[in-house]
Ligand code: SF4
């Protein structure tokens with residue numbers, strides 16, 4: 001592998017997620033699928049699993065309709081379809097974390113219908129802003145560790161956890177640096193590489209990604225940014241597995257300068273500052289949070305306006321998955337909050353199960369014209 | 373259903389409640405008003421003399437008078453998606469227009485949200501707390517994925533201990549122990565009576581249908597912990613028992629007994645009840661009204677027992693537990709089949725229903741029918757389609773009856 005080819009390598013991993021799974025399986029690894037960034041991957045890693053983010057990909061949803069109504073988000077429905085289509089054969093465990101109503105029910109449905117897979121939910125609190133909730137979160141992470149001990153017959157090794165945490169922290173730091181360098185070198189590091197790198201990190205052993213990502217980043221000189229006057233956009237939403245928005249932004253001479261997505265910065269933001277289970281729990285209480293969690297009435301607005309200011313954002317795109325309740329509840333007030341800081345925004349509704357439509361192109365183009 | 377006094381009494385009780393709440397909030401400076409979710413610990417508010425307001429109950433009224441689409445439209449204009457819970461959309465609509473059967477809700481001094489029924493209420497209350505610029509008190513009750521455990525109970529109990537000073541600070545009121553005990557006693561009594569009232573439908577023929585129960589539910593939700601509720605339900609129970617003694621059923625020639633799942637379809641109550649009655653079908657039990665029939669608070673340890681009770685309400689239990697519950701209701705009420713309302717608004721209540729239907733059918737040997745609708749938004753409902761399906765379902769029940 002050559003660092004120069006890094007963008008192609010991660011693009012390839014993203015394009016063939018099931019192949020990645022098969023490769024690890026063939027190498028004799030245990031894979032733990034996980035549905036959400038509130039699943040403490042470091043713990044899974046310390047138990048010898050490769051955490052593998054489950055992102056629904058099926059475009060043609062038919063069989064999942066036997067289990068779930070069509071007014072459930074397509075992220076969940078696609079994922080279920082993938083399982084029914086046997087795309088995930090070889091997965092040893094599926095780990096959920098408490099977030100939204102739909103995921104909550106999906107856990108129950110999935111568990112009932114997959115008695116042969118080890119299914120476990122990390123019952124993370126909804127409040128993430130007080131000590132009582134922190135104590136509960138910690139108890140719950142310990143319960144999770146105990147469940148893994150029982151299931152694997154291993155005991156949690158402290159050194160292994162320390163090592164896992166450092167590998168994850170390294171990955172987080174590198175992803176953060178990648179985002180920063182993209183802002184300096186938007187031509188050389190295309191936006192879509194951000195997306196590919198995050199998603200590839202989610203479905204790889206971090207040790208495999210970290211080295212090559214580090215070398216790739218090393219080829220850029222932080223002190224000589226490109227002189228580029230592109231419009232800077234920020235994406236806000238839940239899950240996005242499509243490249244369209246990144247490619248279109250490039251095509252129109254703009255750039256995705258940062259994001260607040262499950263499949264973006266929310267995944268890697270903040271380090272674990274203490275190499276223990278407490279440290280892992282603590283990170284969730286300080287990192288930018290998902291709309292399904294509660295940290296007060298204005299936490300997301302303040303965070304997003306702050307991020308926009310820091311990155312010099314010209315406009316925000318709300319990239320919303322249809323039927324994703326937590327995020328669509330936040331939309332009108334966030335839009336107002338951004339507007340008050342002089343940041344216009346555009347809502348684009350996406351459906352994971354539908355082939356990309358011309359809609360994104362038209363809306364993005366029109367929005368960029370407004371920004372001019 | 374034969375005319376009974378309790379219907380009028382309920383109208384008066386609820387009217388008095390809304391008028392008092394609205395006038396108090398507007399003209400009486402010492403009034404403290406709190407909006408609370410239907411699964412929230414209203415006992416605390418009652419004990420502190422704070423007026424509880426239930427936007428969900430209000431949403432049901434809006435749905436029943438068919439104002440759902442109009443008020444939802446107001447929320448949609450503001451950018452709220454049509455896919456969000458229609459109670460929420462109606463609530464936003466009434467807040468900005470002050471339109472509703474009672475002319476809008478009184479302004480809250482604070483909001484009390486408990487997420488034991490759904491995650492939606494938290495997002496909803498965040499929106500309203502910003503809109504009214506008032507504090508939001510949040511009681512986080514983790515879903516019982518693997519049943520209830522001590523960590524959940526402790527977490528909720530500790531929050532009870534911390535939200536009370538929070539509410540005291542907001543309102544300047546104190547919670548006193550004696551009053552709490554008394555409220556807990558009334559709450560238990562009310563819940564017990566409500567359970568007995570629902571259980572009158574075990575009788576064949578049933579003296580009321582679920583359509584009536586949906587209506588009679590309001591006091592136990594909104595005024596639980598007060599003497600009025602206890603008195604009202606005592607009267608209602610007496611009247612229902614009298615009907616049983618006279619052998620009077622709510623549906624003439626009751627032939628098919630059905631159990632219902634999920635919220636009512638508020639804007640179709642009359643029509644659906646007529647349609648079903650025309651087939652001799654009676655809704656004898658449902659999972660929704662039963663959700664308020666089994667809390668038990670120990671007046672000597674109110675917060676410990678409330679933590680347990682509030683953390684394990686029906687909607688906070690997993691699909692396996694819902695299957696158990698539904699199955700036992702069907703057996704209790706000697707049903708011939710069941711109807712499941714797949715409610716676009718209520719994802720946590722509705723997702724899992726396909727599994728529930730199959731498994732409940734397997735366990736009871738009874739047929740079930742899933743109806744796609746929404747509790748307040750008429751746009752998600754088609755008379756023709758649903759009535760055709762109901763007719764076919766009744767046909768199945770008939771064939772089964774004839775065969776046995
Ligand atoms: S948060 Fe949104 S996208 Fe994620 S599972 Fe829930 S509804 Fe779907």
Ligand code: SF4
Pocket residue numbers: 428457458459460489490491492493635717718719720721
């Ligand atoms: S209808 Fe369902 S989603 Fe809406 S508030 Fe009630 S429980 Fe929550």
